[in-house]
Amino acid sequence: MKKLFTSALLALVLSVNVYAQEKTYFDENWEKTTQENMEYYRETTPKGKLTLIKDFYKDGKLQMEGLASDTTPNSEIFDGKVTWYTPEGKVMTITTFSNGKQLGVSQSYDEKGRLTEDVNYKSDGTFDGKAFLYKDVESEYFYNTITTYENSIPAKTIVYDENIKRIRYENYTTKDGGTETKYYDEKGKLIGTAPSGSGETLLVDYYPNPMRVSKIEKYKSDGSVKEGVIYAKNGKLLQEQKNSKKEGYKTTYDESGKKIGHLVYQYDKENDTFKPMDGEDYQFNYDSTQISGIDIYKNGSIIISKSFDEAGKLSSEKILKDDITQEIKYYSPDGKLKSTLTYKDEMPYNGTSYEGLTETQYKEGVVVNTRIYNEEKKLKSEKKLNSKQTAYDAIIYDNKGVTLYTYNQPLNEDEDNYFFTAQIVQYVKGKPTNKSSIKKGILQTGKIKLTTLNGSKELERNGKWVLLKLYGTDGKLIQETKTLADIPEEYSSTENPAMLSEDDLYYFD
Template sequence: MKKLFTTAVLALFLSISINAQEKIYFDENWEKTTQDKMEFYRETAAKGKLTLIKDFYKNGKLQMEGLASDPTPGSEVYDGKVTWYNPEGKINSTATFSGGKQVGPSQTFDDKGRPLEDLVYSADGNFKGKSYMYKNIENESYFNSYTVYESSTESRTIVYDNDIKGIRYETVTDKDGNSETKYYGENGKYIGTSSSKNTDNNLLVEYYPNPMRVSKIEKYKNDGSIKEVVIYGKNGKILQEQKMNKKDGYKTTYDGNGNKVAHLTYTYDKDSDSLIPQEGEDHQFINDYSLVSLINVYKNSSLVLNRFFDENGKLSSEKIIKDDVTQEIKYYTPDGNLKSNITYKDDLPYNGILYEGVTEEHYKNGLLVLSKFFWDDNTLRSEKKLNAKQDGYDSTVYNEKGTLLFAYSQPLEEPEGFTAQVVQYAKGKAVNKSVFKDGILQSGKIKVKGEQGIKELERSGKWIIVKVYNADGQLIQDAKVLADNEESDIFTVIQTRMHEQYLLDGFD
């Protein structure tokens, strides 16, 4: 009896020893790591000819479980159903495998437990089933969608708001990749169809989100050109309608109450074999059609005026044009007052102030006398002034904190390569002086930031000494190149203007 008991205990001990294995620890990228750095860990146990794998989150909650014929991390060969869980313990997805190949049912769920995919895979990699997407305004997903897969290449997708039979559009794709989309409006009223195979009477419908409403309907001719366009406001009223015939056309714009505010006519142009604007105003909208972004004014088939508007719909500038040549640009403040203007001569700035993005340029009798370049917060980034002798420019460059980085002088007619006398500053004090001609360092020393780190250039006789330091100040490159070498320009860093980005980010 004592011998039988001892044998049973020994068998139990051996069973535990065989099945118990050490934990395997993984980091956030599922790379093996140590226990103190782990984000996940794995436990395995023998189940007949297979191995049961259980992965856990750091806090001990189950992350995945499934059987595998090969449990090697990163090379697992699963057999049967595998289930993954989210950190809250809900099922995230399930899949079925045979010899490591996905075969059979597969499901995925969102954080609310709603199905995202419900598919069945066959051995050849094909699948059938359904998929879902749910409206989530916070994540900029504005519509629901529902897709049925007859196969992995044949599907029918419905994109809708709340009622799958209400306002929506439906796209059917066949096994050859051909698609057909049917569009529906309010209460599910059919609007029209777009087909990749049959282009007769094709159209495109766009929708506003939240709630889903028709925003634009475009109808096309058989050659793909536009036949009709109607743009709707969010209140359902027409904002703009356009119709293009063989020999003429028109575009009419309305305000939010349906009142006509502009009309543009088109005429046929034989040379271009197309319809061109003839007379009136062409109003163009921002993406959501809530505001006008641009108005083009035409007279006798010529563009005579561009009116630009800011993001709030306020007039920002007007460009006056004659015979396709700019004559004058006027700039306005948000309250509608004239801010400045600039006249042109021979299509070039002549007198006044020119604004383009973050730059401001002052001209007098065709000569640039002052230019400013600003950071995104409108603080000064660089400034270039015509000197007192009017034979060159004096420039200064600043970082985002307003600290002076560089001061340099250039000739009035800038050569092909950067030519200047440069003074470099650090903490308000001049630290380096250098002279450049045609992009090549002639004398002195300068430091700039490059892709590798801080680059130091110093002229020494016929050589340019190049040193590169990493972010920690360690020297990582020390070389020299002949100054007259054709490839030496790769070390000069300076190409055209001192205020280019990598110089602006330079030594401070």
């Protein structure tokens, strides 16, 4: 009889628990949905004055659990410890609440289970504690980092490699709200502090993987370099610079330690600067891994200026006399000479220049051909001077090489003619459609449609008016206005949406 009563009581308890538990389904945005469309689901169970919430991923793995006095989705009022989990079942965050507010310890972990945040929330809403970032190729963090917070404000950050007592730098927030940085070398020895408090300052850069000192520069209070050194990744000295009261020098070495350049400075008392006088001035790229340029000085003037590409290959060599460019030689990556551009009266005269993605050909001081390429080295546009030398004929292509526009632009030496003037033909799917004429940036006849940052715009001339239509990225008309074509010159501005510039034709990427 006693056994029967116990079984009946157990069945009653189980029955109460089953009927007390509720289940709600949510989509990927945590909006209520049906079981068929759910990505998450929630089970709630009364626990005294509170309710236990358990959220699950679609596959039944626990996503979150915690007690709450209000279980309204997206407006829960939690009380006590709440834990969130990754889809793999690892703890992601543990936070303590009091009546819906974070109060007490909060800890977060990354996908590898490493602690990323360990803070303590106070009753006023601020927190103390630490945040962690880890050196990880997958997450593209080059260094380990620990940031200490006081009253929710970063008070100290340590950036280090493997051993926090070895190579590192430390940023501090001072009592007056300023900042201070301490730099350390591979052995953990202090290199210096910036600011130093003497009006001079210090800057130290580091290589990643492994962390090594790449550059140390000391600056005077006026911002000029007092002394500096650059190291190669193998630790060898690449460059050293030092300026004294009357003179200075900069010496450059290769990665084996061999001296390859030496530049002498002379103090200019009138301007309180150090002027390069004689020798070779080597410049390095942003991370000091490649030579980016070499300037050769003689008697205080540059006579040769060399530029190198990202691979460290010579790309151009400028020859100067009395600080005036005489010619520029351009080289291909294999070292072969591509072109020699000569100058006359300080202007390009004969030859071809290669600047970035633009190739410009000159003949007796006149631009006869301009080619612009995209990042994939495909021809984006070409503009040629016609045989009569009265106008340029231009063609613009899309990224697939299909013609978008052709235009004829008169050769006008009048410098006051700042705005775009041309006869334009627009193409759609490689076939000519709209024709238009532009004079000083104002549409004179016809119609043209252009791609813009937020969609496209269409301009059409109608009598004394320019009709303007703006379309969104979805192609729908969002604005339609009209503007007088012949507006006063003082109002003629490229800010006028009804005006057209040559660059507008190129905006299609």
